[in-house]
Amino acid sequence: MPQPVKRRIDEYRIEIERVPPMRSRGLVYANRAIERTIEHDNVLQQVVNVACLPGIIGPSIAMPDIHWGYGFPIGGVAAFSLDEGVISPGGVGYDINCGVGCILTGLEEKDAALHTEVLLAALFNEVPSGVGSKGGITGVTEKEFRRVLEQGAGWAVRKGYLPAEDLDAFEDGGCIPGADPDAASARAYERGMPQLGTLGSGNHFLELDVVQEIHDRKTAEAFGLFEGQVVVLVHTGSRGFGHQVCDEYVRDMIAASARYGIDLPDRQLACAPVRSREGREYLGAMAASANFAFANRAIVAYLVRRAFERVFGLSFERLGMRMLVDCCHNVAKVERVEWEGRVVEACIHRKGATRALPAGDVRLPARYAVTGQPVLVPGDMGRMSFILCALDGARETFFSACHGAGRLLSRHEAKRVSRGRKILDELRHKGIRAMAASKATLAEEIPDAYKDVSDVVDTVSGAGIARPVARLRPFAMVKG
């Protein structure tokens, strides 16, 4: 594979020159601070590898929260022609539709401050978290579970877990069409069924934030945001169901790649033509996994609302709790994008990236038609997060934006750095309460392990992909 040859285009973009066998160039969104964080990483090689895959249209894109993944980089976006292009399970990742949702409340920081400890304990007790967590809801039969896979967040509405008016806050209305429950194995069901309505572990979290600063007052008002407001972020995905689906389809696609004569720079990039039997089967299984994840976050949101209701003694409606947005981070979908001045349908892979539809896009729900889509950018657990609004510049990224701060340190390195430190006390000194199912997770997720999210936001903002609307400050969290 060719080594990446990079050239800075402007303050926010770096181009990676197209050198055979690359089929397109690379385009990395990075200001100079972000560039320094990826200088000694292998991640640009992964951008090059993706650019070598058949049928890629437009550049192999990397968002500023990019970091070394397996196969595709994390923070990678790539579009593939439906006729000549491919679909790659490794380009989506194991945690299919890992994503984040934001629940607004009508509470102010002073209301919550009196109850933080109790609220945190209630959330910790209410939402199963940690390694292999199970039992968020019980009594879901296999027949019912298949409906979850077909209907996603819509199933949660029908079962009373999600208010109907929250459904359009979900990407694609919380359901990716074409889900095929039969395309997932018995093992996927075995792993996934008991885990519906759970947070999991690793970088998954529940976070209570306060809106610290409004950057764009008009859009903030349209989004329902105000200074001092308490909001909740929910970060989880398709749990063991998606892991198993990805596992099995990567394996199948390695054989398929050989059958279709696709030369792979890394086996994890295994793929098949989008329209092939293998490609269609994976799309069906992936959509089922993505719908599991939508339903999972909808149920976790229900458990969050229940915890708030118990602590404050008021209904969630009285507490002003409603979804702002819920979006996928790891997904491949057939979407309409702009390429070479035309609107075309392409298979967009987002691995550690989020969709970002600007104002006027017909796919937006009515409430965001004028503003553009809210884009959540969670930072690390000790500093800040952002709510952005998608801009027209997102056309250049196939309507995609960054998904978070991006890891800086490996989990191993983070544990080394945190050895001997009292992470909970450090957070407490910053006014942040945390509960974690595992101390190891807390050590792996220390703030130092992540890039400064403000550099990430500066880049997407400078590149015209999305503008900041509000900055959030965390004050309580549950880590898996």
Add this chain to the structure above:
Amino acid sequence: MPYALVDHTADMALRVRAPSIEALFAEAALGLCEVLDARTSYPEETLRVELEGMDMEDLLVRWLQEVLYLVGVKGFRVYTVGRIAVAGTCLAAELEGAFGCGTLALEVKAVTYHGLSIERDGGDVTATVVLDV
């Protein structure tokens, strides 16, 4: 120690060294179980595993995926790898251990094919496997 953890920004890589391919497969499984905190000192049951891979690397991934499944989903805790035979791209092995319900130390989502290698190094065999955590 026959295995070591290697840095990888997003994930975790397991590097294993052993004098034979059978020992390599056994040590890789035990290394994975150490990382997960899925070892036991009570060999109460023996599980037989038979697998076929596309090649040796694929066989190693499938073997570790099987161990991950038995540990993560079935709650099996591993005492040791008993008899193990690798012939061509086929494996037959016995996992000795016990079913338990202790919490695992880490959620390994998957054993990946990224950066996967098995190499002869003098008389030893070395493998590197990236885990998605």
